[in-house]
Amino acid sequence: MKISRVTAYDLRFPLPAAAGSDAVHLNPVYSLAACVLEADDGTLGTGFTLTLGTGNDLVCEAIRYQRDAVLGGDPDELLAELGTRWHSWANEGQLRWLGPHKGVVHLALAAIVGGLTDLWAKKKQVPLWQGLLEMSPEQVTALIDFSTIDDYLSPEEAIELLETRSLGAEATKAQLDRGYPAYDTSVGWLGYDKTLLVENVLVSKERGYGAVKIKVGSRNLASDVERLAAVREVLGSDALVMIDANQIWGVAGAIRAGKALAEFEPFWFEEPVHPDDLVGYLCVRDALAPMRIAGGEHIPNQVVFKNFLQRGALDVAQPDVVRLGGLPEYLAVALMAAKAGVPVLPHAGDMGQLHQHLIYFTRCRLGMPELPLEMIPHLREHFLEPCTIEHGRYVTPKSPGSSSGLRPESINRFAWRATTPSGHPERL
Numbered sequence: 001m002k003i004s005r006v007t008a009y010d011l012r013f014p015l016p017a018a019a020g021s022d023a024v025h026l027n028p029v030y031s032l033a034a035c036v037l038e039a040d041d042g043t044l045g046t047g048f049t050l051t052l053g054t055g056n057d058l059v060c061e062a063i064r065y066q067r068d069a070v071l072g073g074d075p076d077e078l079l080a081e082l083g084t085r086w087h088s089w090a091n092e093g094q095l096r097w098l099g100p101h102k103g104v105v106h107l108a109l110a111a112i113v114g115g116l117t118d119l120w121a122k123k124k125q126v127p128l129w130q131g132l133l134e135m136s137p138e139q140v141t142a143l144i145d146f147s148t149i150d151d152y153l154s155p156e157e158a159i160e161l162l163e164t165r166s167l168g169a170e171a172t173k174a175q176l177d178r179g180y181p182a183y184d185t186s187v188g189w190l191g192y193d194k195t196l197l198v199e200n201v202l203v204s205k206e207r208g209y210g211a212v213k214i215k216v217g218s219r220n221l222a223s224d225v226e227r228l229a230a231v232r233e234v235l236g237s238d239a240l241v242m243i244d245a246n247q248i249w250g251v252a253g254a255i256r257a258g259k260a261l262a263e264f265e266p267f268w269f270e271e272p273v274h275p276d277d278l279v280g281y282l283c284v285r286d287a288l289a290p291m292r293i294a295g296g297e298h299i300p301n302q303v304v305f306k307n308f309l310q311r312g313a314l315d316v317a318q319p320d321v322v323r324l325g326g327l328p329e330y331l332a333v334a335l336m337a338a339k340a341g342v343p344v345l346p347h348a349g350d351m352g353q354l355h356q357h358l359i360y361f362t363r364c365r366l367g368m369p370e371l372p373l374e375m376i377p378h379l380r381e382h383f384l385e386p387c388t389i390e391h392g393r394y395v396t397p398k399s400p401g402s403s404s405g406l407r408p409e410s411i412n413r414f415a416w417r418a419t420t421p422s423g424h425p426e427r428l
């Protein structure tokens, strides 16, 4: 099998009023810069990254600049030495200047690697989770570029973690059979008023969710206190309630808010300050202990994750495979987090489609605790095989691939701008 065509699609999906809103991102348009790899036998592999609208075309352009990385390649051969290949792709001499390993070029790389990963699993005729669980420790480490992290985690240590942390065959099968717990972020967008917020939370409880996430960072801290009090009142003390500030505060503001909201016992406090602010995270974490501090959805690469994990700045790591440069960095972050003793609960920039596969790697190969994985349902109608939640749990996907394929009707209808030189949208 050879990859004969690589196509980028700029897809923008309008959301209902206030959906997706948080303290910083007030009017998101969920947009996918999708990369479809077509093999010479007609098999399609789909990868994508998420943006909030404006600029999604820049990512698509960057996919086109980087598509020679996989064009003409065999998915098995590319995957077998992915760590080495990924290193060369992520360090292309001219494009690297635009990053390195962050921003538009890195998002584009995530989409390309996502397409490759999907195609590889389809060729093997297994769901991605199965392909990963069946790999030897040596095969897993061959997927990773250790060149920037081996001062913290060597390939030998990674192999040892994979050999010693695995749940074992019986517990892995039981985990796959029962699916994986989910929480639904879409109940608690900041633009929802308190009445709608409480209604949503009650509906999610009836549907079997045991955890919810509530956006904070209102203009007035009293409003956050009031909203969180109302949620805690209807859910009682047993439910997990997470709070997410989406980087709105400086260090002092985050500490003030964390102290005001502590009485409602948030399970974690997410993105209290700017995502690059390692020292800020440390200050907030010290001041609010024992409150758990979560972050990572805007951490762009494994190097920054290494710094956060090495310094103990995170209690929950939230890498996003569609923001990192794809599978190699996700695996690197998961292994570093395992070494640091920090659970990995990815951010769902993929709407849960891809992470529902990857969570079984962290749970079953690295023995991470079974804490809930984020799910955002807003784009589910556009996927060929949308993830399914039953009684608050992801149902383990069975089809080959990474569940990333998009419906051709959605591609045609929501293509925002042509990505071909002819000026017409390319179609599946």
Ligand SMILES: [Mg+2]
Residues within 6 Å of the ligand: 244, 246, 270, 271, 297, 347
């Ligand atoms: Mg968040």
